[in-house]
Amino acid sequence: MTVTNGVFVPNMRSVPAGEFISPHKKTNSVGVQAEDTRICVVMVGLPARGKSLIAQKVVRYLHWLSIKAKTFNVGQYRRTATPNPTAEFFDTTNPEGEKLRMAAAESAVNDMCKWFEEGRGLIAILDATNSTKRRRRWIQERCRSENIETLFVESKCDDEDLIMSNILEVKTTSPDYVGQDPEDAVKDFRNRIRNYEKVYQTIDEDEYDLTYVKLINVGKQVIINQIQDYLQSRVVYYLMNLHIKPRSIWLSRHGESKYNLVGKIGGDADISERGEAYARALPGLVAKSVGDNRKLTVWTSTLKRTIQTARFLAFEKLEWKALDELDSGVCDGLTYAEIEEKYPDDFKQRDEDKYNYRYLGGESYRDVVIRLEPIIMELERSENILIVTHQAILRCIYAYFMNVPQEKSPWMEVPLHTLIKLTPKAYSTQEDRLKAEIPAVSTFREKGSSAKHQ
Numbered sequence: 001m002t003v004t005n006g007v008f009v010p011n012m013r014s015v016p017a018g019e020f021i022s023p024h025k026k027t028n029s030v031g032v033q034a035e036d037t038r039i040c041v042v043m044v045g046l047p048a049r050g051k052s053l054i055a056q057k058v059v060r061y062l063h064w065l066s067i068k069a070k071t072f073n074v075g076q077y078r079r080t081a082t083p084n085p086t087a088e089f090f091d092t093t094n095p096e097g098e099k100l101r102m103a104a105a106e107s108a109v110n111d112m113c114k115w116f117e118e119g120r121g122l123i124a125i126l127d128a129t130n131s132t133k134r135r136r137r138w139i140q141e142r143c144r145s146e147n148i149e150t151l152f153v154e155s156k157c158d159d160e161d162l163i164m165s166n167i168l169e170v171k172t173t174s175p176d177y178v179g180q181d182p183e184d185a186v187k188d189f190r191n192r193i194r195n196y197e198k199v200y201q202t203i204d205e206d207e208y209d210l211t212y213v214k215l216i217n218v219g220k221q222v223i224i225n226q227i228q229d230y231l232q233s234r235v236v237y238y239l240m241n242l243h244i245k246p247r248s249i250w251l252s253r254h255g256e257s258k259y260n261l262v263g264k265i266g267g268d269a270d271i272s273e274r275g276e277a278y279a280r281a282l283p284g285l286v287a288k289s290v291g292d293n294r295k296l297t298v299w300t301s302t303l304k305r306t307i308q309t310a311r312f313l314a315f316e317k318l319e320w321k322a323l324d325e326l327d328s329g330v331c332d333g334l335t336y337a338e339i340e341e342k343y344p345d346d347f348k349q350r351d352e353d354k355y356n357y358r359y360l361g362g363e364s365y366r367d368v369v370i371r372l373e374p375i376i377m378e379l380e381r382s383e384n385i386l387i388v389t390h391q392a393i394l395r396c397i398y399a400y401f402m403n404v405p406q407e408k409s410p411w412m413e414v415p416l417h418t419l420i421k422l423t424p425k426a427y428s429t430q431e432d433r434l435k436a437e438i439p440a441v442s443t444f445r446e447k448g449s450s451a452k453h454q
């Protein structure tokens, strides 16, 4: 199978729907068998270059795709012995500091190898500066001896203003500086960086045999070397799409539809009168939340109810088939009560495992996540986007940004006539909700219930 971005895939194959997958083979949600692939993503770079942020985002993305992943942060291991080090601790001519730092790296790598050995995941991220060739060779050899692939991810950045704002944004509040004056923390952190700079070696042609990606100035330039397989290429493609420009993503369901009013699922109904009122109110709601002069693109599904809801918004619009509501197959156009009556076993099975349950001739939440992946990729690349979509789709997109686990995401309450604003911050996503004062039925169904919408 060939993947975008010119990367080849030697040890996987796609699995047609319904084909038996051996329980002994590692699988992931994307219908792909990655046989025995275990990858250590090794972060490389000076302090305050976004390594931890990148690591955390990759883990969130992989979890969303049902790929088990975990970050091993060497700083956290170091903190057990040295909770509040000064910059001198990171001076490589300080033998005590060197010893403790190496011990922290060894503990992290040991725990990571144990984690792989116990079969607890496919991708580990070793989050540290890993700033010398010697350190990287050591990691590579240790991983090789454990049959773990390595993918080195170097973040290089020489934009002084950005580095300073990174320090102010996340480093003055780091546990390394608890209780300290922020100005002193900034000074000390800059000295810490200077100590690293004395020995820092960027990945270069001497390391031609390493699998690596170098992200220069937040992806302005990307250099890729020796990508080996499908999972690696997937991580690399994701990294290539990341940016850190301030922006928000707005999510709204369509206005109440005529199907919502009678409790039917699926279909391609028009919006109701109250749905129409929401469509008319939406530009005002958006203006209130977005502020003036902010460029915005509106994405809708290809179904009438989202297009009708977005039609008064004076922004560029794009229709995506991938944003269409979860396909409920033979149940399309039925109410929950009718489904329970006609397909009682299916109705029960869905409640037992809503994320994985696939409607006869339709989709599961897991299927939806797979078709939404290009949407997530495009969202990562984009700036301000407003998405007008459907209940299940919105739940899946929301789950990606807010790190909601699979057993919870299909059960989240997402009311009609409400605008959700998500703003990515350094290590989290901020959420604000704006409710239009226009009544609508609730389409939320609790586990075990087949009651009609209220």
Ligand code: ATP
Pocket: 045, 046, 047, 048, 049, 050, 051, 052, 053, 054, 075, 128, 129, 155, 156, 157, 162, 165, 166, 169, 170, 215, 217, 218, 219, 244, 426
């Ligand atoms: P340390 O080595 O001290 O742990 P770090 O490299 O892990 O530092 P982070 O803690 O992740 O750095 O820094 C987060 C900051 O970096 C955020 O303010 C974020 O906006 C910014 N950032 C994210 N990606 C990049 C990048 N590719 N280059 C530079 N800065 C980035």
Ligand code: F6P
Pocket: 047, 074, 075, 076, 078, 101, 102, 105, 127, 128, 129, 130, 131, 192
């Ligand atoms: O300086 C930033 C930091 O994250 C420290 O908290 C941590 O001890 C160190 O980097 C880990 O990297 P290294 O392997 O270079 O010691």
